[in-house]
Amino acid sequence: MWQCQGVKSPAAPAGAVRQGSLRELNLALVLGRIAAARRPPSRAALAADTGLTRATVSAVVEDLVAGRLVTEADPTPRAGAGRPARGLMLAGDGPAGLGLEINVDYLAACVVDLAGQVRHHTVHRVDLRPVSPADALARLAELAGRARADAESQGLTLAGAAMGVPGLVDDAGQVRLAPNLGWRDVPVPQLLAEHPPLTETVDGVPPLVVDNEANLAALGELHAGAxxxxxxxxxxxxxxxxxxxxxxxxxxxxxxxxxxxxxxxxxxxxxxxxxxxxxxxxxxxxxxxxxxxxxxxxxxxxxxxxxxxxxxxxxxxxxxxxxxxxxxxxxxxxxxxxxxxxxxxxxxxxxxxxxxxxxxxxxxxxxxxxxxxxxxxxxxxxxxxATLGATAASVGAAGSVVRRIIARPGGWLARL
Amino acid sequence: MWQCQGVKSPAAPAGAVRQGSLRELNLALVLGRIAAARRPPSRAALAADTGLTRATVSAVVEDLVAGRLVTEADPTPRAGAGRPARGLMLAGDGPAGLGLEINVDYLAACVVDLAGQVRHHTVHRVDLRPVSPADALARLAELAGRARADAESQGLTLAGAAMGVPGLVDDAGQVRLAPNLGWRDVPVPQLLAEHPPLTETVDGVPPLVVDNEANLAALGELHAGAxxxxxxxxxxxxxxxxxxxxxxxxxxxxxxxxxxxxxxxxxxxxxxxxxxxxxxxxxxxxxxxxxxxxxxxxxxxxxxxxxxxxxxxxxxxxxxxxxxxxxxxxxxxxxxxxxxxxxxxxxxxxxxxxxxxxxxxxxxxxxxxxxxxxxxxxxxxxxxxATLGATAASVGAAGSVVRRIIARPGGWLARL
DNA sequence: CGCTATTTGTTCAGTGGTTGAATTAAATGA
DNA sequence: TCATTTAATTCAACCACTGAACAAATAGCG
Known part of the structure; x- marks a missing residue:
């Protein structure tokens, strides 16, 4: 139901490098470059950039397009002699991330698509200090349900959710201490387990990550800002x-x-x-x-x-x-x-x-x-x-979900 | 001639994952497990540990043994039913690292083999504050020459050298500031370039890394201590x-x-x-x-x-x-x-x-x-x-050289 | 002593994924 | 119109891993 992100450095494969891992690594490599590029790169540019052959890049891109992670840019972006390049960019209609935030005086929910666009955002101002954790989470689940409905009406598929809280979160997703909220040892995953919008699982992607709000805000800044x-x-x-x-x-x-x-x-x-x-x-x-x-x-x-x-x-x-x-x-x-x-x-x-x-x-x-x-x-x-305003933590939370897909697209592609 | 270690996290492949990279990654994976194991593991144990097939592990180990990075442990380490396992351990007669240290009141040189054993160690006590950087480095080069000769007489091949200084080192290997030594903007690589024992290059391995002494001591502790x-x-x-x-x-x-x-x-x-x-x-x-x-x-x-x-x-x-x-x-x-x-x-x-x-x-x-x-x-x-004493920095320096081979054995194996 | 059980390590055909060269596609420009 | 140029695809070759079968080496047991 929940899962706290590990402490290990993310890029390390660390485990066995089996045969299929090779494709998985190259999917991640190519997708990462597409995500990092300022303008939609062509397959040829990606080949030159990554050191892979054009043939391999084509094959990899085919997988990514079939999995709705990448789309071809319609307009020809560049002029000059030769066959025009077809730009590749992150799909705006594929998987998306749900970001939630619970803070002292507001709740927030947002949806961010693969390209990083904020497709939905709601803030509900309410002083949560007098509210019990269970009630607070119930209200947050309601916001999450509306966000999910909105996302689906836009053709997006939620690939997971992340939630920020202003306190210490342990490996089990439990909030050990949130001083300004007055929380202590609150088992967030268990309390949220009863709320349908947050319990549906997608293979290979942890449905809910609970994390410290400052961590998620920093991640938001990493991906949004320059x-x-x-x-x-x-x-x-x-x-x-x-x-x-x-x-x-x-x-x-x-x-x-x-x-x-x-x-x-x-x-x-x-x-x-x-x-x-x-x-x-x-x-x-x-x-x-x-x-x-x-x-x-x-x-x-x-x-x-x-x-x-x-x-x-x-x-x-x-x-x-x-x-x-x-x-x-x-x-x-x-x-x-x-x-x-x-x-x-x-x-x-x-x-x-x-x-x-x-x-x-x-x-x-x-x-x-x-x-x-x-x-x-x-x-x-x-x-x-910071370039993100008060929404940094919830946008960062949603962004962390889609970023995980970009970093390891193999899991998402294998879901079907 | 010199090279400062990059800032990137070491385990990240980051670049292209070409076909041969697969073998390279598995060489590193298996060698790393052999290095980390408390007792010499068998091929079968490595297969179970890494998730690779026994066939693959055998092939990988064959390469590592051919490259003098791994040897089979002579005595049968374990009892029980079945064919006895043949333990694998890091070779003690293959590549070794040269570690150097220059500090306020001493110079040190040491040689560490792949298994982490210190095969040579010299400390030369001398107050270096009144000595010019060029002279200090000339004396250190002399120590390095003796260390190299001793290593070669033991059948070891030096795969590179690292040097610790008590100060700030920039990307070019230059010592920008070493307050307690009275150094400022000392171009260590250039000054050492004239001293033969440190200039011979081995393919793929940077011959000399200059680094801060506290960094190298920490590395020494990482590998030596538990x-x-x-x-x-x-x-x-x-x-x-x-x-x-x-x-x-x-x-x-x-x-x-x-x-x-x-x-x-x-x-x-x-x-x-x-x-x-x-x-x-x-x-x-x-x-x-x-x-x-x-x-x-x-x-x-x-x-x-x-x-x-x-x-x-x-x-x-x-x-x-x-x-x-x-x-x-x-x-x-x-x-x-x-x-x-x-x-x-x-x-x-x-x-x-x-x-x-x-x-x-x-x-x-x-x-x-x-x-x-x-x-x-x-x-x-x-x-x-700390478990290492005053020798931590020089041992850590030498250790960093052999650790780099363990982390990326492909380069060493391709040297011939 | 011989047989079986058990575990290790190797051999080998099969397969997935990359490679490199050749080929096709689509535009510019003289 | 045709040569030029760059993009993308196709395809046989190849490399490294896979999985299963097999050989090797030992302990236990009757």
């Missing part, structure tokens, strides 16, 4: 999470709990955090901390309004807000400097609530990086806002 | 460096400069560090800091004696030393907690000068981890000393 293959994506929501993308793959750590950047100590002797530590980043750059430093703690803003309100006040050059953002940016910068010293990353993406505040956060972040990163002189670090 | 595939290896020398091993592969970052843990800020407003930052880990847990906190700053100890002297005094329960180690351990613990929050690692290896001090450093390190790591309750972190 991001390079290695970056740190920081999601500034009520809590602060991060997704670490290394060489085009999400790094999940040994238990899948990487990216807990919000509890990295900024000042080891600072004020106590409810996590048990002291001086954690969240105490300096979390949403509550920024609001409180800006003198807006009393204002009873809904969580989703806080970010836009901050942006408005910052644009109006409100002194306390500017100061609060500078302080938060410095704390983020100290933490990011640690990460860059450790991992030698060259790109940091500010996502979630931080994205619209990038203009004010970037200068202090860059200042700390330049002061504290040993290699900063040779290796400039780019700090930029 | 370490799992994912851990952080901290080298406590004059400076503090770290090697990050993720899923069995060293993570080098976008420019190859990962692991600069010594300049992660512990107290952002602490005393200034010569790197330009403030409150870096090195100021609290570097060798000088520990000696100074222990009241031994004036004692004019040679660098290599400092570590043993500290151990002696700690064993004698010298109060100032115990206090200094507790302080250093706390600082390391704060930093390690950040790393574990970020990467969700479950193992931390204390290497270099820290290894013999593990007994005193571990308690404060663990205490900080437990206080500050969000997932510590479910996910215990092991802190243990």
């Amino acid at each position: 991001a390079p293959g290695t970056f740190l994506h920081i999601s500034g929501e009520v809590g602060i999470g991060a997704g670490i993308v290394l060489n085009g793959a999400l790094f999940r750590g040994t238990r899948g709990w990487s990216g807990e950047i919000g509890h990295i100590p900024v000042r080891p002797d600072g004020p106590p955090c409810r996590c048990g530590g002291r001086g954690c980043l969240e105490l300096y750059a979390g949403q509550e901390a920024i609001l409180s430093a800006a003198g807006l703690a009393g204002a009873d803003l809904p969580a989703d309004r806080a970010s836009t309100r901050l942006t408005q006040l910052a644009e109006a050059e409100h002194p306390a807000v500017l100061h609060a953002l500078a302080e938060a940016g410095t704390a983020i910068g100290v933490t990011v400097a640690s990460v860059v010293n450790l991992l030698d990353l060259d790109t940091v993406v500010l996502g979630g609530g931080y994205a619209p505040l990038t203009g004010w956060l970037r200068p202090p972040v860059l200042a700390e990086i330049e002061r504290r990163v040993l290699t900063a002189a040779w290796s400039p670090v780019t700090v930029r806002p | 370490a799992p595939g994912t851990f952080l290896h901290i080298s406590g020398e004059v400076g503090i460096g770290a090697g990050i091993v993720l899923n069995g592969a060293l993570f080098r970052g976008t420019r190859g400069w990962s692991g600069e843990i010594g300049h992660i800020p512990v107290r952002p407003d602490g005393p200034p560090c010569r790197c330009g930052g403030r409150g870096c880990l090195e100021l609290y847990a570097g060798q000088e800091a520990i000696l100074s906190a222990a009241g031994l700053a004036g004692a004019d100890l040679p660098a290599d004696r400092a570590s043993t002297r500290l151990t002696q005094l700690a064993e004698a329960e010298h109060p100032a030393v115990l206090h200094a180690l507790a302080e250093a351990g706390t600082a390391i613990g704060v930093t390690v907690a950040s790393v574990v929050n970020l990467l969700d690692l479950d193992t931390v290896v204390l290497g270099g000068g820290y290894a013999p001090l593990t007994g005193w450093l571990r308690p404060p390190v663990l205490a900080e981890i437990e206080r500050r790591v969000l997932t510590a309750a479910w996910s215990p972190v092991t802190v243990r000393p």
